[in-house]
Amino acid sequence: MNLSQRAVEIQASPIRxxxxxxxxxxxxxxxxxxxxxxxxxxxxPQEMIDVxxxxxxxxxxxxxxxxxxxxxxxxxxYYKKHQIELNEDEIIVTTAGSEAIIFAMMVTxxxxxxxxxxxxFYTNYNGFATMAGVxxxxxxxxxxxxxxxxxxxxxxAVITDKTRAIMICNPGNPTGTVYTRQQMEMLAELVKKHxxxxxxxxxxxxxxxxxxPAVSALSIKGIEDRVLMCDSISKRYSACGARIGxxxxxxxxxxxxxxxxxxxxxxxxxIDQLAAAACVDLPAEYxxxxxxxxxxxxxxVYEELQKIDxxxxxxxxxxxxxxxxxxxxxxxxxxxxxxxNFHIDNETIMAAPAEGFYATPxxxxxxxxxxxxxxxxxxxxxxxxxxxxxxxYIKTH
Amino acid sequence: MNLSQRAVEIQASPIRxxxxxxxxxxxxxxxxxxxxxxxxxxxxPQEMIDVxxxxxxxxxxxxxxxxxxxxxxxxxxYYKKHQIELNEDEIIVTTAGSEAIIFAMMVTxxxxxxxxxxxxFYTNYNGFATMAGVxxxxxxxxxxxxxxxxxxxxxxAVITDKTRAIMICNPGNPTGTVYTRQQMEMLAELVKKHxxxxxxxxxxxxxxxxxxPAVSALSIKGIEDRVLMCDSISKRYSACGARIGxxxxxxxxxxxxxxxxxxxxxxxxxIDQLAAAACVDLPAEYxxxxxxxxxxxxxxVYEELQKIDxxxxxxxxxxxxxxxxxxxxxxxxxxxxxxxNFHIDNETIMAAPAEGFYATPxxxxxxxxxxxxxxxxxxxxxxxxxxxxxxxYIKTH
Numbered sequence: 001m002n003l004s005q006r007a008v009e010i011q012a013s014p015i016r017x018x019x020x021x022x023x024x025x026x027x028x029x030x031x032x033x034x035x036x037x038x039x040x041x042x043x044x045p046q047e048m049i050d051v052x053x054x055x056x057x058x059x060x061x062x063x064x065x066x067x068x069x070x071x072x073x074x075x076x077x078y079y080k081k082h083q084i085e086l087n088e089d090e091i092i093v094t095t096a097g098s099e100a101i102i103f104a105m106m107v108t109x110x111x112x113x114x115x116x117x118x119x120x121f122y123t124n125y126n127g128f129a130t131m132a133g134v135x136x137x138x139x140x141x142x143x144x145x146x147x148x149x150x151x152x153x154x155x156x157a158v159i160t161d162k163t164r165a166i167m168i169c170n171p172g173n174p175t176g177t178v179y180t181r182q183q184m185e186m187l188a189e190l191v192k193k194h195x196x197x198x199x200x201x202x203x204x205x206x207x208x209x210x211x212x213p214a215v216s217a218l219s220i221k222g223i224e225d226r227v228l229m230c231d232s233i234s235k236r237y238s239a240c241g242a243r244i245g246x247x248x249x250x251x252x253x254x255x256x257x258x259x260x261x262x263x264x265x266x267x268x269x270x271i272d273q274l275a276a277a278a279c280v281d282l283p284a285e286y287x288x289x290x291x292x293x294x295x296x297x298x299x300x301v302y303e304e305l306q307k308i309d310x311x312x313x314x315x316x317x318x319x320x321x322x323x324x325x326x327x328x329x330x331x332x333x334x335x336x337x338x339x340x341n342f343h344i345d346n347e348t349i350m351a352a353p354a355e356g357f358y359a360t361p362x363x364x365x366x367x368x369x370x371x372x373x374x375x376x377x378x379x380x381x382x383x384x385x386x387x388x389x390x391x392x393y394i395k396t397h
Numbered sequence: 398m399n400l401s402q403r404a405v406e407i408q409a410s411p412i413r414x415x416x417x418x419x420x421x422x423x424x425x426x427x428x429x430x431x432x433x434x435x436x437x438x439x440x441x442p443q444e445m446i447d448v449x450x451x452x453x454x455x456x457x458x459x460x461x462x463x464x465x466x467x468x469x470x471x472x473x474x475y476y477k478k479h480q481i482e483l484n485e486d487e488i489i490v491t492t493a494g495s496e497a498i499i500f501a502m503m504v505t506x507x508x509x510x511x512x513x514x515x516x517x518f519y520t521n522y523n524g525f526a527t528m529a530g531v532x533x534x535x536x537x538x539x540x541x542x543x544x545x546x547x548x549x550x551x552x553x554a555v556i557t558d559k560t561r562a563i564m565i566c567n568p569g570n571p572t573g574t575v576y577t578r579q580q581m582e583m584l585a586e587l588v589k590k591h592x593x594x595x596x597x598x599x600x601x602x603x604x605x606x607x608x609x610p611a612v613s614a615l616s617i618k619g620i621e622d623r624v625l626m627c628d629s630i631s632k633r634y635s636a637c638g639a640r641i642g643x644x645x646x647x648x649x650x651x652x653x654x655x656x657x658x659x660x661x662x663x664x665x666x667x668i669d670q671l672a673a674a675a676c677v678d679l680p681a682e683y684x685x686x687x688x689x690x691x692x693x694x695x696x697x698v699y700e701e702l703q704k705i706d707x708x709x710x711x712x713x714x715x716x717x718x719x720x721x722x723x724x725x726x727x728x729x730x731x732x733x734x735x736x737x738n739f740h741i742d743n744e745t746i747m748a749a750p751a752e753g754f755y756a757t758p759x760x761x762x763x764x765x766x767x768x769x770x771x772x773x774x775x776x777x778x779x780x781x782x783x784x785x786x787x788x789x790y791i792k793t794h
Contacts, residue, residue: 127661264524270638
């Protein structure tokens with residue numbers, strides 16, 4: 001029995017693929033500090049948990065395909081706090097950011113069309129692109145320059161008559177890079193000039209540690225009908241398991257079409273939307289406290305990395321990842337070696353080899369993404385093990 | 398700005414498209430009995446609601462892409478009760494039955510490939526097919542014969558070198574038809590002979606009112622590697638808003654590939670899975686009581702329909718729908734007319750015009766799907782309004 005071509009081609013998650021090594025290590029009694037996955041250890045707001053705890057409807061019913069009115073109204077308030085004026089009809093609630101991205105690809109591209117994405121990029125874009133039959137055209141960015149967006153002419157060089165959109169993640173996963181307003185304006189010029197869409201993944205909006213807030217594509221004038229913004233509550237409220245996201249566009253045709261995709265799958269989870277709605281009116285200190293916590297972690301990881309000879313890593317301004325180039329050849333081999341051979345006091349670490357974040361073959365083999373989602377104490381221990389392990393690995397390889 | 402071809406082509410939900418007329422009626426103070434959508438009024442089990450109410454984790458975290466171990470183990474027990482022996486690795490939890498169906502299409506078909514589906518069929522198959530680039534080849538069945546599965550030669554006549562699968566919904570939405578073991582064996586022979594997959598939507602498994610239980614494709618010998626079974630808790634536990642389904646296959650290659658699709662979207666909702674798990678061990682009376690309730694409703698609707706001159710409708714044995722052929726030309730026009738013009742004591746009814754359930758143009762225009770998801774009292778009133786309205790409509794048109 002043959003499988004479909006996309007079933008054969010779809011990338012296995014490079015973030016999750018080393019899990020068997022981690023499970024084996026745990027079976028041998030080794031504690032594994034997980035820096036490989038963006039699962040925050042920060043507590044989900046009690047206000048959100050309380051919605052589940054207080055649920056008392058008799059029938060857990062379908063909601064509207066576009067999302068519950070109550071939650072879409074809450075999202076209008078949320079974006080207003082970020083200086084983005086929207087009305088409810090410009091928002092469709094999705095089953096996590098994942099569904100928002102697949103809807104964005106499906107609605108803008110025919111099979112065979114191209115989307116330009118700066119690499120390294122969130123690896124699951126590959127999976128969604130395979131499902132949608134879309135070709136991701138990578139635009140390489142470099143650890144040496146903090147994964148800064150390439151200049152305009154470099155981007156124009158990869159635009160073809162198949163290009164339908166430029167897609168960015170800002171602040172970036174796996175890079176932590178925050179694009180400037182100037183860069184966002186440059187992208188706006190490009191999409192206007194070449195008649196493209198701009199798809200943005202802004203799930204790390206709140207996670208900016210220095211300078212100005214992240215610039216949403218929705219705040220750029222003149223490209224209102226070109227922007228599809230994908231969002232999720234997973235990171236900002238530490239609620240990855242709720243699977244609530246949304247897609248936002250001011251282009252009415254786009255929204256009408258996405259609504260049809262949304263109708264096919266009926267609706268996003270009902271109670272989880274109610275729970276998400278409870279987070280919108282959290283006090284500003286909620287985010288400030290989380291940010292302060294992540295900033296401490298960012299400094300720990302960055303400073304520990306700086307102690308390593310030959311590391312290439314510009315301090316990133318956002319999200320909760322650092323993507324570093326290591327003075328070794330094969331980061332995946334290093335992580336497997338760590339899980340199998342290296343531990344201090346029965347503890348070791350796991351991180352995500354960055355090769356899977358690149359679409360260009362061969363790139364990123366000596367890079368690693370570290371998610372600083374552990375508390376300070378654990379992170380200090382984990383980074384010590386990481387550094388000692390790397391020294392030992394270099395000596396023995 | 399152009400949209401993609403699939404965005405233009407994807408069908409708007411015919412079940413939901415008359416909603417504006419219903420909303421307008423409600424604004425004019427008319428109560429609308431909703432027979433148009435499969436949203437049961439039966440209470441969600443308290444055991445399930447209690448899981449939400451007792452949730453006390455600190456971090457609402459991602460689960461595994463294949464679903465929570467706890468829930469997959471529960472599903473093994475569930476299927477065992479239905480004489481289907483599975484192990485956990487043969488089950489991947491999905492975000493509702495919808496995601497199971499789109500995974501099934503994506504993993505078996507290349508864009509342009511064909512899936513044979515008896516029509517009338519659950520209209521959202523069209524949306525998923527458009528997303529997956531799959532062509533649905535309809536196999537017409539008829540109200541006159543209770544939408545019985547066509548004979549083998551009729552099915553073979555539509556198999557081409559593009560055919561990858563036969564897909565059925567059993568018990569059927571919108572028909573209520575339950576296929577016999579003999580028919581299932583015939584399908585098994587066909588998929589073996591022509592090297593096809595058999596995709597089944599078995600979300601109405603419990604809803605069989607007479608004779609033997611529904612025959613799962615998973616219980617047919619000799620096609621273990623060909624069956625992809627799509628399931629959902631929405632109907633059986635009246636939990637449509639939880640968005641928990643699953644896909645089951647004994648074909649290891651299929652399951653490995655589906656896992657990669659599943660990894661791209663990370664995981665299904667976490668708490669909703671915990672809630673679903675609590676339903677598996679409900680006593681057998683839970684289902685028996687619901688079935689008795691639905692059976693009463695089925696009789697009410699069927700008997701009221703029988704009073705209508707010229708109606709064509711064989712009493713269906715399963716699910717909670719009756720698809721009837723009316724003695725009029727245009728069922729959609731009739732429903733719009735009911736919502737706009739006909740009411741008794743300020744009450745009217747809404748049902749789903751069946752044309753949207755057919756892929757063959759022009760078929761089903763004079764058919765209507767009635768979902769008997771209201772309590773007895775309401776249903777009696779609704780069917781009286783329906784009958785009187787139809788008489789009046791026939792007189793005036």
